[in-house]
Amino acid sequence: MEMNFEQMQIFLKEHFPQGDQYGELLELGNGTSTMRLPVDDQHLRPGGTVSGPAMMGLADVAVYAALLSRIGPVSLAVTTNLNINFLRKPSADADILAKAQMLKVGKRLGVGEVYILSDGDDEPVAHATMTYSIPVPEKR
Amino acid sequence: MEMNFEQMQIFLKEHFPQGDQYGELLELGNGTSTMRLPVDDQHLRPGGTVSGPAMMGLADVAVYAALLSRIGPVSLAVTTNLNINFLRKPSADADILAKAQMLKVGKRLGVGEVYILSDGDDEPVAHATMTYSIPVPEKR
Amino acid sequence: MEMNFEQMQIFLKEHFPQGDQYGELLELGNGTSTMRLPVDDQHLRPGGTVSGPAMMGLADVAVYAALLSRIGPVSLAVTTNLNINFLRKPSADADILAKAQMLKVGKRLGVGEVYILSDGDDEPVAHATMTYSIPVPEKR
Amino acid sequence: MEMNFEQMQIFLKEHFPQGDQYGELLELGNGTSTMRLPVDDQHLRPGGTVSGPAMMGLADVAVYAALLSRIGPVSLAVTTNLNINFLRKPSADADILAKAQMLKVGKRLGVGEVYILSDGDDEPVAHATMTYSIPVPEKR
Numbered sequence: 088m089e090m091n092f093e094q095m096q097i098f099l100k101e102h103f104p105q106g107d108q109y110g111e112l113l114e115l116g117n118g119t120s121t122m123r124l125p126v127d128d129q130h131l132r133p134g135g136t137v138s139g140p141a142m143m144g145l146a147d148v149a150v151y152a153a154l155l156s157r158i159g160p161v162s163l164a165v166t167t168n169l170n171i172n173f174l175r176k177p178s179a180d181a182d183i184l185a186k187a188q189m190l191k192v193g194k195r196l197g198v199g200e201v202y203i204l205s206d207g208d209d210e211p212v213a214h215a216t217m218t219y220s221i222p223v224p225e226k227r
Numbered sequence: 228m229e230m231n232f233e234q235m236q237i238f239l240k241e242h243f244p245q246g247d248q249y250g251e252l253l254e255l256g257n258g259t260s261t262m263r264l265p266v267d268d269q270h271l272r273p274g275g276t277v278s279g280p281a282m283m284g285l286a287d288v289a290v291y292a293a294l295l296s297r298i299g300p301v302s303l304a305v306t307t308n309l310n311i312n313f314l315r316k317p318s319a320d321a322d323i324l325a326k327a328q329m330l331k332v333g334k335r336l337g338v339g340e341v342y343i344l345s346d347g348d349d350e351p352v353a354h355a356t357m358t359y360s361i362p363v364p365e366k367r
Numbered sequence: 368m369e370m371n372f373e374q375m376q377i378f379l380k381e382h383f384p385q386g387d388q389y390g391e392l393l394e395l396g397n398g399t400s401t402m403r404l405p406v407d408d409q410h411l412r413p414g415g416t417v418s419g420p421a422m423m424g425l426a427d428v429a430v431y432a433a434l435l436s437r438i439g440p441v442s443l444a445v446t447t448n449l450n451i452n453f454l455r456k457p458s459a460d461a462d463i464l465a466k467a468q469m470l471k472v473g474k475r476l477g478v479g480e481v482y483i484l485s486d487g488d489d490e491p492v493a494h495a496t497m498t499y500s501i502p503v504p505e506k507r
Numbered sequence: 508m509e510m511n512f513e514q515m516q517i518f519l520k521e522h523f524p525q526g527d528q529y530g531e532l533l534e535l536g537n538g539t540s541t542m543r544l545p546v547d548d549q550h551l552r553p554g555g556t557v558s559g560p561a562m563m564g565l566a567d568v569a570v571y572a573a574l575l576s577r578i579g580p581v582s583l584a585v586t587t588n589l590n591i592n593f594l595r596k597p598s599a600d601a602d603i604l605a606k607a608q609m610l611k612v613g614k615r616l617g618v619g620e621v622y623i624l625s626d627g628d629d630e631p632v633a634h635a636t637m638t639y640s641i642p643v644p645e646k647r
Contacts, residue, residue: 138284139283139284139287139306139309140280140281140283140284140287141280143279143280143283143309144278144279144280147279147280165313166279166313167312167313167616167638168310168311168312168313168588168638169279169283169309169310169311169313170308170309170310170311170450170496170590171308171309171310172307172308172470172471172478172496172498173305173306173307173308173309174470174471174478175471190452190454190491190494191452191454191455191490191491195615195640196587196640198452198454198494198587200480200494210471211470211471214470214478214480214496216450216452216494216496218452218587218588218638220615220616307476307498308448308498310450310590310636312610312611312618312636312638314610314611314618315611330592330594330631330634331592331594331595331630331631335475335500336447336500338447338592338594338634340620340634350611351610351611354610354618354620354636356590356592356634356636358447358448358498358592360475360476418564419563419564419567419586419589420560420561420563420564420567421560423559423560423563423589424558424559424560427559427560445593446559446593447592447593448590448591448592448593449559449563449589449590449591449593450588450589450590450591451588451589451590452587452588453585453586453587453588453589
């Protein structure tokens with residue numbers, strides 16, 4: 088692993104100063120991560136559903152953390168593709184969890200998948216795959 | 228058209244009470260819409276880029292409006308799939324525009340595509356396709 | 368389970384008369400399936416890679432089988448969305464395996480994911496997610 | 508343009524020796540292409556529908572041609588992501604057309620979209636977006 092749990096916490100805090108709207112890191116492995124998004128009014132849509140953008144934001148950061156656990160603090164890695172299937176209505180009372188794992192970490196591209204769950208429920212509310220473009224290190 | 232511009236403005240305001248974070252309706256056609264997201268600090272990521280979730284949220288609402296222009300105010304239509312390609316870094320000074328058009332409006336599914344642009348620039352910063360599930364009208 | 372292994376083998380043979388170009392069923396569970404595509408010249412691209420369409424066809428049938436294991440022989444279920452990430456160059460000498468599992472089986476939509484592997488290698492060569500539209504049973 | 512119509516025809520013929528199963532080039536622009544797939548039994552599914560893999564194969568080659576019109580005969584460009592929405596049942600009697608255009612051609616990635624139509628019908632039967640990874644030229 089190129090970054091441990093504490094390093095990732097600090098990195099995410101620095102790079103997402105708006106902060107907790109993108110969730111909290113719960114676990115970090117070698118190419119995996121788990122994040123939690125506390126559900127509050129800001130993320131709810133009418134009808135009491137967590138909004139799609141809130142889930143997509145969480146999914147994006149979870150895969151980002153999983154990627155950086157493998158390649159280190161490359162802050163300029165950017166999402167080039169995100170595909171998400173919304174499967175079930177999330178609970179309005181439960182926090183949202185994102186469990187991410189990398190499917191590939193190449194020199195130029197990283198691809199990961201992430202399951203989004205309502206805390207306490209086994210069936211995913213959404214599933215996403217994502218591609219990150221990894222910048223080429225500059226020659227010196 | 229099943230809803231006109233003024234009806235859609237009112238509908239969006241009622242259904243997205245958190246409001247302008249999802250953007251403002253500029254144009255509505257029969258299966259098309261244009262929306263604008265004023266860029267402010269809330270949507271910016273480090274490095275001065277409009278965040279992915281902000282673009283996805285705008286894309287989602289723009290296709291939703293394009294769909295409802297065809298089927299009327301069906302507030303329970305839900306996004307089942309979203310695929311987005313991030314193409315270029317958006318300008319940090321320019322508002323974001325979303326131009327949506329429906330590719331199919333069936334009885335059960337609506338599929339649309341949307342180009343995301345920095346205002347004043349012709350080349351899209353992102354492109355998304357989306358599927359909405361349309362609820363079956365209840366029998367009486 | 369609504370269909371067992373032997374029933375599925377017969378069903379696939381009847382519904383894909385062009386046959387083995389879509390692969391052979393190896394395993395069927397309750398919402399899961401494994402299929403094998405023997406690699407031959409017909410599926411190879413220049414450079415000795417299994418073609419993308421061959422992998423997509425196999426992925427499609429594998430998720431179809433996983434779906435039917437849950438809902439029975441609904442031959443009119445149709446693919447509405449397929450998203451595939453190509454991760455690594457498949458081996459030109461090894462058969463291709465597809466391991467599918469359903470993420471959701473609703474009344475109207477089924478969503479599944481599938482890992483594509485070169486036989487003998489643990490790292491997936493591709494990963495796909497798919498949505499099937501399930502026809503509403505006719506009232507009598 | 509880096510390749511003209513005749514150069515592209517020759518290039519495709521050389522690189523897809525299995526040939527016409529991937530369709531025929533009708534038009535080539537600067538970042539655009541149109542291809543035709545003659546419909547025959549090989550591409551049909553039970554019920555008289557053109558198969559998904561046949562449409563995906565055609566979509567893939569059409570975007571590939573559109574990309575190469577901009578970057579020249581880079582035979583090692585590979586598809587990394589394909590997302591396709593199947594919109595309507597294609598006609599079983601009509602040829603299939605693919606109209607592709609690039610959304611972005613960068614140094615490392617090209618992203619294009621493609622509309623698939625039954626010849627003679629204006630409404631698309633499918634729509635796909637695709638990402639190609641472009642190999643870095645070797646230093647000499």
